[in-house]
Amino acid sequence: MNKKLKICLIGCGRAGMIHARNYAGNVRGAELIAFCDPVAECLEAATSEIEVPYIYKDYNEALKNPEIDAVIVVTPTRFHHDVVIAAAKAGKHVFCEKPMALDEKECDEMIEACRVAGVKLQLGFMRRFDKSFRRTKELIDSGAIGDVAMIKSNTYGPSEPREWMYDVRKSYGPVGEVNSHDFDTVRWYAGSEVKLIHAIGHNFRSPEKSEEYPEYYDTCSVLLQFENGVIATITGAQYVRYGYDSRAEVLGTKGIVKVGSQETNSVELVTADQTIQRDSMDSWRTLFRDAYLAEAQAFVNCVLNDTEPEVTGYDGKMALILVNEGLRSILEKRPIEITR
Ligand SMILES: NC(=O)c1ccc[n+]([C@@H]2O[C@H](COP(=O)([O-])OP(=O)(O)OC[C@H]3O[C@@H](n4cnc5c(N)ncnc54)[C@H](O)[C@@H]3O)[C@@H](O)[C@H]2O)c1
Numbered sequence: 001m002n003k004k005l006k007i008c009l010i011g012c013g014r015a016g017m018i019h020a021r022n023y024a025g026n027v028r029g030a031e032l033i034a035f036c037d038p039v040a041e042c043l044e045a046a047t048s049e050i051e052v053p054y055i056y057k058d059y060n061e062a063l064k065n066p067e068i069d070a071v072i073v074v075t076p077t078r079f080h081h082d083v084v085i086a087a088a089k090a091g092k093h094v095f096c097e098k099p100m101a102l103d104e105k106e107c108d109e110m111i112e113a114c115r116v117a118g119v120k121l122q123l124g125f126m127r128r129f130d131k132s133f134r135r136t137k138e139l140i141d142s143g144a145i146g147d148v149a150m151i152k153s154n155t156y157g158p159s160e161p162r163e164w165m166y167d168v169r170k171s172y173g174p175v176g177e178v179n180s181h182d183f184d185t186v187r188w189y190a191g192s193e194v195k196l197i198h199a200i201g202h203n204f205r206s207p208e209k210s211e212e213y214p215e216y217y218d219t220c221s222v223l224l225q226f227e228n229g230v231i232a233t234i235t236g237a238q239y240v241r242y243g244y245d246s247r248a249e250v251l252g253t254k255g256i257v258k259v260g261s262q263e264t265n266s267v268e269l270v271t272a273d274q275t276i277q278r279d280s281m282d283s284w285r286t287l288f289r290d291a292y293l294a295e296a297q298a299f300v301n302c303v304l305n306d307t308e309p310e311v312t313g314y315d316g317k318m319a320l321i322l323v324n325e326g327l328r329s330i331l332e333k334r335p336i337e338i339t340r
Pocket residue numbers: 010011012013014015016036037038039042059074075076077079097098099124125126284
């Protein structure tokens with residue numbers, strides 16, 4: 001394909017506009033030509049920031065535009081399945097944000113629709129494009145730490161949950177809200193699939209919500225065992241207030257790799273009261289700014305060069321299974337074997 005890939009953003013909210021800003025001039029070989037969102041204020045906010053020739057309220061209308069080559073699907077998760085299948089049927093390449101969909105069956109249908117249509121499907125696990133997380137994977141693959149034995153991965157988010165998030169049947173709680181990326185990371189580093197998952201959770205920061213939402217938890221620990229024997233722990237928390245905290249550690253038979261830092265920069269303030277202060281990482285938007293851009297470039301490259309996406313629908317499905325089974329383990333208070 002010798003032309004630029006013409007992109008339509010479907011879902012112009014928080015995460016959608018991160019993609020829009022990247023595709024509007026920063027991704028080689030791509031051109032953002034359309035916005036689609038059913039909410040007029042979202043469309044207005046998007047177009048007041050970035051001008052595009054086409055705007056749509058209904059994604060079915062957008063998909064009729066033959067100029068559009070690819071869609072970036074950043075709607076609320078419950079719409080991913082229908083939008084992705086319609087886009088594939090219309091012959092558009094697809095980038096879909098995580099979590100991929102609501103359940104395994106939806107994921108299978110999305111993967112199949114893209115396969116039948118012969119379009120690419122890339123999932124939004126941007127940590128795979130973060131320089132430090134990627135370097136860690138390179139070190140593991142180079143044998144620098146011997147065989148991988150154990151992986152730790154944590155994500156703690158600062159924000160107060162929105163009301164709907166207290167219902168974990170809708171939000172999954174931290175296993176979905178903050179840890180879905182960790183599930184992908186540990187699969188990637190382990191090079192295997194999970195066979196056993198045991199998660200426990202507790203509500204520490206919002207006790208006043210416990211009566212209305214008895215299943216709500218804001219802190220969790222997830223123990224995983226992989227088919228190749230690797231052990232992993234994932235810890236998650238919401239509403240920690242102090243910042244966005246995402247780190248990982250891979251222990252091998254000959255060494256260890258540690259990735260991530262809680263600091264935004266290398267500035268240190270030391271004062272006469274003999275204290276040292278540093279700036280804490282505020283948000284995933286800051287921490288993974290470059291990773292989102294690299295992720296977008298990889299998507300465009302895989303379409304233009306007709307190569308496999310680095311993060312596939314299968315990766316999206318496997319991470320989603322772990323989120324679902326993790327929540328089930330918390331609610332049923334027992335370990336769960338994962339059979340495929
Ligand atoms: N990769 C990441 O780290 C990351 C971070 C944040 C969100 N996300 C994911 O991105 C998706 C969107 O999350 P968000 O935080 O941006 O939500 P949001 O609510 O801020 O934005 C969603 C947008 O989609 C629009 N929308 C709703 N139905 C639509 C439809 N049928 N067609 C087109 N647009 C529609 C809404 O009007 C809204 O503007 C979710 O799946 C979320 O999990 C991923």
